Amino acid sequence: MNSSMISAMVSMNALQQQLDVIAGNLANVDTAGYKRREASFEDVLTQVQQHHKDFDRTGRSTPLGYTQGFGMRLSSVVHNMEQGLMKETGNPLDLMIEGEAMFAVQADGVIAYTREGGFHVAPNLDVPGNVILVNSQGQPVLDVNNQPISIPNEGKVAIASNGDVIVETSQGRGVAATLKFVELERPEGLVPVGENLFVIGNGLTEADVFDLTLPGPGQPPKSTVISGFVEQSNVNMTDELTRMMEVQRAYQLASRALSNSDTMMNLANTMRG
Structure with a gap:
């Protein structure tokens, strides 16, 4: 040859x-x-x-x-x-990140990261009368403590731009949890695992891939959450x-x-x- x-x-x-x-x-x-x-x-x-x-x-x-x-x-x-275009849905649980951050979800026992914010609620089998926030694959969305977000079933839910999950019930209104969304700094450290999800590569930690520093007093956040919109494919x-x-x-x-x-x-x- x-x-x-x-x-x-x-x-x-x-x-x-x-x-x-x-x-x-x-x-x-x-x-x-x-x-x-x-x-x-x-x-x-x-x-x-x-x-x-x-x-x-x-x-x-x-x-x-x-x-x-x-x-x-x-x-x-x-x-x-690169960030995709915005699509308005009117659903308060549909979320989009304006910036370079990513949502965190629990997938097969590990923390995975995604830009897809088409969320909804599912029954919380551990707490009767409560529901948990999940993504389109039914995987729990995590809060800043890496725990699933559980809210009362009868409550009205709104998501603030800083990720606060605000729940209004007959007993009053308050913040039930805060969404975890972390600033992506080194995309090469993420490994795709399918279904629009990424996990941190072997040998790396979250601090190696994401910028975990919080903005100082008076400084605007690098990324914000927009409710009622989803990010389209880029x-x-x-x-x-x-x-x-x-x-x-x-x-x-x-x-x-x-x-x-x-x-x-x-x-x-x-x-x-």
């Missing part, structure tokens, strides 16, 4: 992975809080191949040798955490479709290069015979 066939085959594999990333983005264009994935590529191997000495002519302005590559490979896939369908067309054309060219290389090898074998 010659180098042209290797380069075309390796590039086709990388381009297929890029198409898979784009397809995933397009599938989640209407998923609230979804963060689009972006793929990065690198050369597999690049080397300088020397020309024959007969190419060294008098007056030649360039040195002997030419660069020979062997295709590209997928080096990393990262999530673009996937731009036009950009993704354009990118898909570019990748498909590149895949076709690599496929044609592989086919032409195979044809040339067959011709060389026939002439040799």
Whole structure:
């Protein structure tokens, strides 16, 4: 197998992975809080191949040798955490974060983080007569003490911009809990686990990934909660479709290069015979 066939085959594999990333983005264009994935590529191997000495002519302005590559490979896939557009729902339990913070939920016994704020209530099996705040997958939303937020079933609920869960009942009105939303500082420390959720990578702590410092006296918070809105996906369908067309054309060219290389090898074998 010659180098042209290797380069075309390796590039086709990388381009297929890029198409898979784009397809995933397009599938989640209407998923609230979804963060689009972006793929990065690198050369597999690049080397300088020397020309024959007969190419060294008098007056030649360039040195002997030419660069020979062997295709590209997928080096990393990262999530673009850019904020999506606002969508008004009118539901006081639908929340959106204005800023770079993330909500915390309890998922399979661990703390996970998400930008999706389409919350609702579910029965609290541990406290009869109370309900807990959950996300769209039924996972409990956590407060600043990493505990599920439990509120009386008959209470009217409102969420303040600082995350305070205000409950009004026949006994009065008060703050039942405060939502936990932490400022994202190092996105590379998060690992996606599906369902729009991220967990902290192995060996890291919450302080390594999030900025846990509180604003000083008189300083505005870095992020605020907006009730009655949800954050839409930050996937731009036009950009993704354009990118898909570019990748498909590149895949076709690599496929044609592989086919032409195979044809040339067959011709060389026939002439040799």
